[in-house]
Amino acid sequence: MTEPGRLAVRKTYKLYIGGAFPRSESGRSYAVTSSKGDFLANASRASRKDARDAVSAARKAFPGWSGATAYNRGQILYRIAEMMEGRRAQFVDEVVAADGVSARKAGELVDAAVDRLVWYAGWSDKIGVIQGAANPVAGPYFNLSTSEPTGVVAVVAPQEGPLLGLISVIAPVIVTGNTCVVVASERAPLPAITLAEVLATSDLPGGVVNLLTGRLAELAPWLASHMDVNAVDLTGCPEELAVSCEQDAAENLKRVLRPSGKVDWLAEPGIERMTAFLETKTVWHPIGV
């Protein structure tokens, strides 16, 4: 009789809300399979109530995070990159399982995700300079435009690119001071939850990023119509769902980002994903003695 091999200790994949890892309040889960169809894990199937809890956590975290210095936010994003680098092997395994790519290709994708975070980290105290202006008004007034985060952003992460795509939609939202609720790729949600474990240990205040796994068609409409959400990124929504979400978003005039065409996640992203969730505030003051 051969000695039995050591039985692996599997991970329970849960949601990430307000810095904690709850299961769905609904008690539901769904089976996640690899690209080959093998069972990987049961992921939480978030409910409307979970989505609302996540929005309320994001709202609660907004004053602190938007009020943090840009330098501080930049350091925390860089810290997330450091923590990801340390878990590189785990991410590579998960991307291989989810996408069925080679370990080498998965390594490239994980590296690109880490580099993307570093790229955005550096923007924290620079985007304001690019977007702001001292306006030469025709009168004795000091007039200054600065950019401010929009608020709570609901993000539908892309279905493809469970890690690089995910990082590429979260980083530009939070680097400027927004907080967010993210619906992970429905098909491949596991890297998102592993990322949540990274976020939880990167000095990122709880509630800045909240991650939900589950059925996109069930969750997205609740977020798009939620009156305390200020903006939606519909990148991961299929066409029909995106249109109805855009209509729902009109109710409280949410800002809507919906990229046209397929996005190349490996290309340098540009600043559009940041500016989509920035407001311009202009302050006037008389000049005089």
Added chain:
Amino acid sequence: MFEYAPAPESRDIVDIRPSYGLFINGEWVDSLGDEREKTINPATEEVLSEFAIASDADVDRAVSAARKAYESVWGRLPGRERAKYLFRIARLIQERARELAVLESLDNGKPIRESRDVDLPLVAAHFFYYAGWADKLGYAGFGRRTADGQSGADPRPLGVAAQVIPWNFPLLMLAWKIAPALACGNTVVLKPAETTPLTALAFAEICRQADLPPGVVNIVTGAGATGQALVGHPDVNKVAFTGSTEVGRMIARTVAGSGKKLTLELGGKAANIVFEDAALDQAVEGIVNGIFFNQGHVCCAGSRLLVQESIETELLDALKRRLATLRLGDPLDKNTDIGAINSAAQLAKITSLSEAGEQEGAERWSPSCPIPEKGFWFPPTLFTGVAQSHRIAREEIFGPVLSVLTFRTPAEAVEKANNSPFGLSAGVWTEKGSRILWMADKLRAGVVWANTFNRFDPTSPFGGYKESGYGREGGRHGLEAYLDV
């Protein structure tokens, strides 16, 4: 109160036709439909003229004229040539400023002092400002990259812009819409409000005087249905709307999924916050300017006065003394401070919200103020004892009605100021610099006026947070709405 002899501006300078068609493809054309509407002088209820209600088929004609002009001329014209057309228009406006000011006051009811000294100078300045951008778009900070990561060409226009504007600043809103659109290389179909079409129709004449190529600017008059047909037209690339949040929501829903670029400048319920250390006389002037400028028909009006509890009595006494000196009456009189309410419908809305204020328990006050017999008028009004839950503290009244609330600490002032679905503007009055900056930082509003109120400039971006809409008009930021970036 001083006695003033009447000093009316002569209306001989304007030449209003008895009837207007639509301005499509550089020509005056009759509507394909048979609906017409009258526009009246709200100060006298005298009919000024008659105009066409553009039908769906008219809108379609206008959009195809704009499309053709975009593809054959305007979209290909070098920026420096577009610039010269816009400079020309700016000069024509300056030359005809007095005429346009009188026309605006006749059609809208606003005092000539405001149309002459605020609206018209800003209209000309806006065209002058965006004229200068037309050949410098490559420097505006948009469109740095192309797909291959290389430094790209100048950013491209969007195409045909559908623009719907309100009645409170008819010509100024036209300038805010048309100047940046044309500077960026778009062509436009603009619908003025149904109660104030005349200055937009006069602007059509200016386009002809400037030899602007046909179809670059098209003006279709009409009401809500015309606006709906315009923003919903499938061959439009860009929709820009200024008006109520309610209509803004409808437009956002209509445009959803179409890929049209949308900017919305909607309602507001601005807090004007006065601290105990403020220069009180200046603050009183600022409060008056904030809510009684243009009869309070201003989306960014300071309609909620938040006054620090310790100076409430003193400030209100001073404010009431000042309100008693405001002169309400003939908009064309150069001494008039408060003109006519723009329409019977708007007067009814202001009246009903004011009644709601009384019913909900707030205390109403107006100075004794003779009201002309004809026309639509509402005296300057303030409400004290207003709670945050009152309708007059939450809903946009869009009239000369001020709701007064109090606060004790800066944090409470911020809390109350931000307690609104709107976020267009705010005012802060204090002599303490660090407090101004702290307040400006905490207020969730697109424009913050500190120790001043209701200032506008073409170089200064304007637009709201939250349900006050999205996108900015004015400044470099205003270009983004009209570029494919």
